[in-house]
Amino acid sequence: MGHKFAEIAFTPGVQRMQERMGSRRGYARLLGGDAHHDRLGPSEAEFIGARDSFYIASVSETGWPYIQHRGGPKGFLRVLDERTIGFADFSGNRQYVSVGNIAGDDRISLFLMDYPNRTRLKIPGHAREIGHCDADLERLSVPGYCARVERGLLVKVAAFDWNCPQHITPRYTAEEIEAANAC
Known part of the structure; x- marks a missing residue:
């Protein structure tokens, strides 16, 4: 039991490295x-809903990890309940590496950054694709955003972990810079 993210991430090999480097006891x-850390609460939901991009990692059939960026308007990534996140997957470069990987192995990890506030949230889970005939896709629509929705992805949250701000360089979007200079 305990911290669900630690259960997933702290494999025997990781624990041996922690022991070797002196951090295992902590x-x-x-x-x-x-x-705990297996159900999203209000602070996680607020953070997730404010993102306009994130990174998704999937596992290929050959065992290689693959990381891809996903973006859209703020709020396109949505908390549907305390254990489910969803997003409309917009048309992109048409390589389909992430969704192809998910079709073979549903394990993914989301990496969400808030650069200005030097905050990050890591969420491992299990993803499944939903198509245009699925009623859940309606819940993921983004009115007024002109990108074509190819599919939706639903993620069952396995765990989450907030990470320390050390070494995160603050970065700002053009919108954030314009808002700061408007004063």
Whole structure:
């Protein structure tokens, strides 16, 4: 039981490295106690809903990790309930690497950044594609955004972890810079 992200991420090999580097004792306590960090709360929902982009990692049939950027207007990534995130997947470069990988292995990891506030949220989960005939796709629509929706992706959250701000360089969007200079 305990911290669900630690259960997923702290494999025996990771634990051996933590022991070797002297951090194991501090992280070992995360694995005990009641299950936590497996259901999104209000602060996670607010953070997720404010993103206009994120990174998604999938696993290929050959075992190689693959990371891809996804973007859209703020709010296109949505918390549907405490264990489910969804987003409309817009037409892009037509390589279909992520969705092809997900068809073979549904394990993914989302990496969400807030550069100005030096905050990041990591979310491993299980993804499934939904098509235009699925009623859930309507919940993921983004009115007024002109990109073509190819599919939706629903992610069952397995765990999450907030990460420290150390080494995150603040970066700002053009919209954020314009708003700051408008004062």
